[in-house]
Amino acid sequence: MPLRNIFAIGLTLVMWSCTKSIETAAPTPLPPTSPSLKMISRTDWGWVPLTDSIPVHEIKYITIHHGGEDFPADKDPIQYLRGLQSWSQSDKGWIDNPYHYMIDLKGNIYEARPIKYPGDTNTSYDVRGHALICVMGNYENQILSTTQFEQLARLTATLADEYGVALNLIKTHRNYVETLCPGKDLYRYFEDGSFLERVAALRQ
Ligand SMILES: [Zn+2]
Incomplete structure (x- = not known):
């Protein structure tokens, strides 16, 4: 048997035994959410400082949205952010x-x-008290990737910890008004409970 095959079998056995020992050991604590959560700051993407202000609010809810327009893979998210601010x-x-x-x-x-200011909406729910997270794209037509799901869960868990938001106050736009937002491929993780389950696990 060639040496590399023997090595491969050996490696498989080592991996199998590692897996077995993890399964029988006490659950490994998940890493804290914040250190792994990397954010691109406003300064880094060219946000224009505000010239206007509105009354501040206190965060009590976390509400998930999608951008609502199809987002092709070659579209530049930074241009999108700048355009959205200007529009x-x-x-x-x-x-x-x-x-x-x-x-x-x-x-x-x-x-x-800045989260101290309430957000805005084209629909008729009161956005005061809501931390608004938007996933770029249209999830009526697009598929949410595993990485997007995980990053959304990590951001949600971090905000929930920071502002003391209970799991039952983490919802989506369509839980407040009649809208397709955040799109069926994102909303299905709220329907089957897997999104809040992941957020809960990250908060432990
Ligand atoms: Zn929305």
Whole structure:
């Protein structure tokens, strides 16, 4: 038997025995959420400092959205963020991007509107008290990747810890008003409970 085959068998046995020992040992604590959560700061993506302000709020809820427009893989998320800030201010008259955090197709997390200010919406729910997270793309048509799911869960868990938000107050846009947001491929993880399960595990 060639030497590399013997090596491969040996390695398989080592991996098998490692797996066995992990299964029978006490559950390994999950790493804390914050150190692994890398965010792209407003300064890093070219956010324009605000010239306007509105009354501040206290975070009590976390609410998940999608961008609602198809986001091809070659579209530049930074251009999108800059465009959204400029459109929000000039066309909508909002102080800033409507969301506090945005996640791109690769799972990168960007800071958007400062969280001390309530967000904005084109629909009719009261956004005061909500931390708004938006995943770029249209999840009626697109598929949420595992990395996006995980980054969304980590960001949600970090915010929930920071502001003391209970799991039952972590919802999606469509739980408040009639809308397709956050799209069926993202919403299905709320329907089957797996999203909040992951958030709960990350908070332990
Ligand atoms: Zn929404």
